[in-house]
Amino acid sequence: MKKAVVCGAGGFIGGHLVERLKKEGFWVRGVDIKQHEFRETAADEFLQLDLRKPESCGEAVLVDGQPVDEVYQLAADMGGMGFIHSAECEIMHNSLLINTYMSHAAASHGVPRYLFSSSACVYRDQQPDEPDLTEDDAYPAQPDNEYGWEKLYSERVALAYQRNQGMTVRVARFQNCYGPYGTWNGGREKAPAAMCRKIAAVEDGGTIEVWGDGTAMRVFTYVDDLVDGIYTLMRSSIAQPTNIGSDERISVNDLVALVAEVAGKTVGIRHVDGPVGVHARNHSSARIRELGWTDRHTLRDGIAKTYPWVKEQTEQAMARGDEV
Ligand code: NAD
Numbered sequence: 001m002k003k004a005v006v007c008g009a010g011g012f013i014g015g016h017l018v019e020r021l022k023k024e025g026f027w028v029r030g031v032d033i034k035q036h037e038f039r040e041t042a043a044d045e046f047l048q049l050d051l052r053k054p055e056s057c058g059e060a061v062l063v064d065g066q067p068v069d070e071v072y073q074l075a076a077d078m079g080g081m082g083f084i085h086s087a088e089c090e091i092m093h094n095s096l097l098i099n100t101y102m103s104h105a106a107a108s109h110g111v112p113r114y115l116f117s118s119s120a121c122v123y124r125d126q127q128p129d130e131p132d133l134t135e136d137d138a139y140p141a142q143p144d145n146e147y148g149w150e151k152l153y154s155e156r157v158a159l160a161y162q163r164n165q166g167m168t169v170r171v172a173r174f175q176n177c178y179g180p181y182g183t184w185n186g187g188r189e190k191a192p193a194a195m196c197r198k199i200a201a202v203e204d205g206g207t208i209e210v211w212g213d214g215t216a217m218r219v220f221t222y223v224d225d226l227v228d229g230i231y232t233l234m235r236s237s238i239a240q241p242t243n244i245g246s247d248e249r250i251s252v253n254d255l256v257a258l259v260a261e262v263a264g265k266t267v268g269i270r271h272v273d274g275p276v277g278v279h280a281r282n283h284s285s286a287r288i289r290e291l292g293w294t295d296r297h298t299l300r301d302g303i304a305k306t307y308p309w310v311k312e313q314t315e316q317a318m319a320r321g322d323e324v
Contacts, residue, residue, distance in 0.1 A: 001027045005072065035048065058109060076098065088145075112168060172244050196306060207269065211274025243285050
């Protein structure tokens with residue numbers, strides 16, 4: 001039985017990835033600084049470790065003194081735009097330590113395959129009518145925020161270990177991802193979860209606040225499709241960074257309308273100042289599609305699976321008297 005380690009297994013995408021690897025027949029160890037907030041882990045073993053420490057990274061990748069077959073590095077200090085713009089030092093410090101020590105530990109202990117979770121935030125801002133950015137367009141580098149710079153640097157760290165120490169490295173640049181069991185409140189949530197929460201909390205005919213003027217264009221990928229891309233890329237021979245994401249584009253205002261429709265509510269928008277991020281970012285998914293990968297969920301399908309879960313969380317929190 002092949003052994004895999006998922007770092008960040010206590011988080012949103014890592015939790016879903018553990019489930020997928022179990023279905024594929026792997027023995028799976030989940031690693032995270034915390035347990036999953038919203039569900040029991042599906043992993044065979046869960047180690048609570050702080051991966052900012054080099055010795056924890058070594059412990060993470062060895063089972064009975066032997067390296068595991070595959071490491072998926074998804075641990076990061078991260079969140080949506082609100083968090084990214086308010087926690088620059090935490091992101092630069094914590095995620096950089098995790099990625100530097102994890103790449104080193106995996107390579108020096110002889111892990112054969114390592115996947116690093118990068119982000120579409122490595123790309124510069126775009127005009128809405130510009131052609132899609134391909135992976136090579138990450139250079140000359142001009143990420144919009146420190147989170148993107150950290151990802152770009154950590155890609156380079158992992159790829160240096162591939163070149164110099166013979167570890168097979170796969171670099172996946174994720175588009176915005178959404179789905180059940182992800183952060184939905186507290187400041188780290190991303191736009192789809194935030195819209196689902198706000199619409200679940202507001203009465204029919206009410207108004208919700210949206211940061212910026214709502215014209216920013218976004219792409220959102222349903223978590224099962226993203227995990228499918230991760231699994232496909234890890235098995236591929238693509239040694240360069242690879243975008244994983246849907247091609248379906250939507251403005252923030254239209255996202256609100258879509259969530260409201262799924263919720264069966266009429267909702268107005270009040271635009272307020274807030275961290276919006278880039279105006280548009282359309283990245284090409286041609287490279288991953290060449291492997292036969294495709295996104296199976298339209299945004300409507302994915303929101304229809306996500307909204308009920310966020311609604312349940314929101315209603316439970318409101319019943320407890322918590323602020324949502
Ligand atoms: P998440 O915050 O839900 O999961 C990240 C996990 O890393 C968390 O459970 C957290 O506890 C863990 N972690 C943080 N510091 C740690 C430490 N010191 N030691 C051990 N674990 C630690 O985020 P996610 O949405 O599941 O994202 C997973 C990966 O994908 C991250 O690398 C993220 O940057 C990347 N990514 C996510 C998206 C998205 O839309 N969700 C988009 C692009 C890239």
